[in-house]
Amino acid sequence: MTTATPARAAAPRRTGDAVITGIGVAAPNGLTTAAWWDATLRGVSGIRPLTRFDAARYPVRLAGEVPGFVDEDHLPSRLLPQTDRVTRLSLAAAQEALDDSGTGPAGEREYGVGVVTASSAGGFEFGQRELEALRSKGGRHVSAYQSFAWFYAVNTGQISIRHGLRGASGVVVTEQAGGIDAVAHARRQLRKGGRAMVTGGVDSSLCPWGWTAHLADGRLSGSTDPARAYLPFDAGARGHVVGEGGALFVLEDAATARARGARVHxxxxxxxxxxxxxxxxxxxxxxxxxxxxxxxxxxxxxxxxxxxxxxxxxxxxxxxxxxxxxxxxxxxxxxxxxxxxxxxxxxxxxxxxxxxxxxxxxxxxxxxxxxxxxxxxxxxxxxxxxxxxxxxxxxxxxxxxxxxxxxxxxxxxxxx
The missing domain is CATH 3.40.47.10 (Thiolase/Chalcone synthase)
Structure with missing residues (x-):
């Protein structure tokens, strides 16, 4: 696995050579693409008081949490002990995107499909839990999965493993810009001969450890009113609200998509x-x-x-x-x-x-x-x-x- 850095200049222009044939979404106002898009068009917000931990002692208590996500509905039991919430959300979004696209690692095609994702924090909640175990119980009580479950590249790895995608892989770390940078890097892999890429970004760090990092930045809104907490371009803007989730795509070579009669988004x-x-x-x-x-x-x-x-x-x-x-x-x-x-x-x-x-x-x-x-x-x-x-x-x-x-x-x- 490699860590990719976005290029300073755009790649040589070949407009339309990369198309999106699959979309998977996990968002605070809707789990799955259809639920999220319906809520978005109706103006339904997913910003509400935090429930993933007790935020009563913190100066900021609002966030965007993905609703109705039951881990066991999306992952086999063997994966639960070794994954953070961000990876579970990523695996669900990747599954939806691949199902939507109708493409996968069939036979000799598996090396033509790769994964490039973006992450800012990796598995923060998993890491916090294991650090608490280390401090209170000792090193023998720290999970062996801590060696990778916290890592910002873990989503790429787990998606690749679960779906048998052995093509080019990578991860980009550019915070909010990462969701675009990952797709651009995936497009470069298609231009090198790949058939399709699972790509995009998902993040989740709604835990006390992650919350402390968000607060340290000094840019969070302290409003207690979900409807007035995050006001882009408003004269009364006083900072943003943090959320979790994101979207993953199947980015496909246009000629391949055309040849198989794929639906293109x-x-x-x-x-x-x-x-x-x-x-x-x-x-x-x-x-x-x-x-x-x-x-x-x-x-x-x-x-x-x-x-x-x-x-x-x-x-x-x-x-x-x-x-x-x-x-x-x-x-x-x-x-x-x-x-x-x-x-x-x-x-x-x-x-x-x-x-x-x-x-x-x-x-x-x-x-x-x-x-x-x-x-x-x-x-x-x-x-x-x-x-x-x-x-x-x-x-x-x-x-x-x-x-x-x-x-x-x-x-x-x-x-x-």
């Missing part, structure tokens, strides 16, 4: 990634790189799925980047993550899923909570479901530390 047409310089955001540059990679101009983008930090300075910077690329209020902008919270590595991949389904249904999902953007954020924010003719969407993501990533997705199977 959309194409992954363009990718760009940059790193912020001293005192300077380079999000606009990432967007331009993605557009250039897709071979489209700004007027070829019909909707933008925003990073939506809900931090006043970060929101202004994103609005300025959008105005720089498209013009002020020139393109509809939405942030359905306002219903889930920021999912770390799972956030951008869930936005990719939302973009694909928006293109399919010709509808833009809403941003909830924010009624109107602040005066210093000149964006056309979609706050209610908006039906529009949609050809392509741009998805933006920023990871802590200066990572910027952007992706252009298109509708349906490209013509030859």
């Amino acid at each position: 959309g194409s992954f047409d363009g990718y760009g990634t940059t790193f912020d310089g001293p005192g300077r955001s380079r999000l606009a540059d990432a967007a331009r790189l993605a557009l250039a990679d897709a071979g489209v101009t700004p007027d070829g983008i019909d909707v933008v799925f925003a990073d939506a930090a809900a931090d006043r300075a970060a929101d202004r910077a994103e609005a300025e980047a959008l105005a720089e690329v498209f013009g002020p209020r020139a393109v509809p902008v939405t942030a359905p993550k306002s219903m889930t919270g920021r999912l770390l590595a799972g956030g951008a991949s869930l936005d990719l899923a939302a973009a694909l389904l928006a293109l399919r249904d010709q509808v833009v999902p809403p941003t909830v909570g924010t009624l109107r953007p602040a005066a210093d954020c000149p964006v056309d924010l979609v706050t209610g479901v908006r039906e529009l003719p949609l050809r392509r969407a741009l998805v933006l993501a920023r990871g802590r530390g200066g990572f910027n990533s952007a992706a252009v997705v298109g509708r349906g199977l490209p013509e030859r």
Whole structure:
């Protein structure tokens, strides 16, 4: 297994060579793609008081938790002792994506299907439990599975093992940007000769150890009102809400998908990634790189799925980047993550899923909570479901530390 680092420049353009044939979702407002998308279009939020641990003593008590996930319904009993919640969510999303795609490691094809995922924290809850055992009982009581269950690459490994996927594998660690970076890395593997890749991002660190790390960042909203806690682009924005979950995809070579008559959710047409310089955001540059990679101009983008930090300075910077690329209020902008919270590595991949389904249904999902953007954020924010003719969407993501990533997705199977 290798650890992949996103490239600084976009790959040579071959628009439409990678298509998405499978989607699997685990989100705070819906488990499975259909349940999540229905809730998203209805504006149903999954942000609520924490239940995975007692948060009464903490200054922040709201999060986005995946509802109704019964571990035994998704994993064989032998896997339960060796997996963290994040891996269990990942395995469920991967299973749904593969079932949706109808592709798998049959016979000689197994080496043509690989796995690249994104993670920010790995198995935090598993690691906390074993550290508690070490401290209270001693080393003999620490699980042997601790050697890998905490690791950020464990989701890639467990998906590969469970489904017999022996193609190229990897993991990217770029926080919120990771969900895009993983899919871009998977596309590179297809261009090297792979047939299909399971890819995307899922994260979960809703435990006291993980919560302490989130609080240390200083960017969490302290609101106790779930409806007002996370307000992207709002003048009253005071930080974000953390969530768990994400989306995984089957990314397939377009020619292979066409030959087998696969149903295609959309194409992954363009990718760009940059790193912020001293005192300077380079999000606009990432967007331009993605557009250039897709071979489209700004007027070829019909909707933008925003990073939506809900931090006043970060929101202004994103609005300025959008105005720089498209013009002020020139393109509809939405942030359905306002219903889930920021999912770390799972956030951008869930936005990719939302973009694909928006293109399919010709509808833009809403941003909830924010009624109107602040005066210093000149964006056309979609706050209610908006039906529009949609050809392509741009998805933006920023990871802590200066990572910027952007992706252009298109509708349906490209013509030859």
